[in-house]
Amino acid sequence: MIRSYTENRTVPRGGYADSEEAAAAGMALIVSDRDGAGAGCTLGQWLARWLATKDTLRPSTRQGYATHIRLYLIPQLGRILLHQLTSCDVNGLLATLASRPSPTGRRLSPATVVRIHATLRTALNAAVRTRLIPVNPANGAELTHPRRPHPVVWTAGRTARWQQTGERPAVAVWTEQQLAAFLADVAQDGMYAAWWLAALRGLRRGELAGLRWTDVDLQAAELTVAQQRVHTDGRGVAGPPKSAASCRVVALDAQTVRVLTRHRERQEKLSATAGTRRQDSGYVFTTADGAPLRPDYLTGRFRRLVAASGHPPIRLHDLRHGAAALALAAHTDLKVVQAMLGHASIVLTADTYVSVLPEVAHHAARETARLVLTAASALGRPLDG
DSSP states (O other): OEEEEETTEEEEEOOOSSHHHHHHHHHHHHHHHTTOOSTTOBHHHHHHHHHHTOTTSOHHHHHHHHHHIIIIIHHHHTTSBGGGOOHHHHHHHHHHHHHSBOTTSSBOOHHHHHHHHHHHHHHHHHHHHTTSSSSOTTTTOOOOOOOOOOOEEOOHHHHHHHHHHOOOOSSEEOOHHHHHHHHHHTTTSTTHHHHHHHHHHOOOHHHHHHOBGGGEETTTTEEEEOOEEEEETTEEEEEOOSSGGGSEEEEOOHHHHHHHHHHHHHHHHHHHHHGGGSOOOOBSSBOTTSOBOOHHHHHHHHHHHHHHHTSOOOOHHHHHHHHHHHHHHTTOOHHHHHHHHTOSOHHHHHHHOOOOOHHHHHHHHHHHHHHHHHHHHHTTOOOOO
């Protein structure tokens, strides 16, 4: 149990009967604390005031901060006076989060705990800058930083094991044969062009949902990632791309141009037959009545198509990983792959895509051995083993 001490009175924190009670406590504290963020304010008061000033955040980032504050930070630490918050309190919070189920009943992943801590640390950094506290007690916290899983390929061995036991990698990509078979299976799906763009050009889910025809130049064979759609506060909204590097121009091959052209023709036929019942939102991928899509719709639809196809399971985002693997297999320069994906750093691209398709790995092994064998032959000393 985490406790705070105000006015010589012990106030217990935590220990709620259930997740709903904890969430309700968080909401009540936000409401009651909203107007009091001075030198003697509580952490809850400060978090509410700090979040209210974050007007320029992307909607998804703001919603993430709000969720962390409402469900975890305020119910556990909210009534502790800001200047009395210690690193021990923070470590106690992190230990509690790592060991107890979340309000949804599932245990929080290490990555989620890290993000909750990052929200607290960011808010407390702002308190340091405004001189409400001298140091940030969230710095140097005892955290287990999860290792980012790297994409692996659905080789024949991994596929056989999945079929026998259901075991699957955390992040996996299809081989080019598996991808080709899937695309052939779903060629008549209304979102086929979306799966194609994700698989060959590496667009993110939100970028697909946010793509407008004004951002597509089929004659020049390129598209511009100028916005994304995110799901926040129960609705889909348009906003800027994930980062500055995500604002990019993506080159299109001739087949991709044909895929998009056919998609636009089908969309125009639907508009002509639906008449006034279908709105012209200007988006490339829309609902049946022409409205822009919620990104999670794409996720659900893709998941169902994969399950029906019988191919080894991957997530929609794994198509983006596969696009990078295919580009590297085609001997595309790493800098070009970085630009295609919209990564801010080439280091991120190199570190993420350490695995390659089996054919490329075998070719590299053969070429490496060939160099040594050729050198040994030139010396007149063949290496027969």
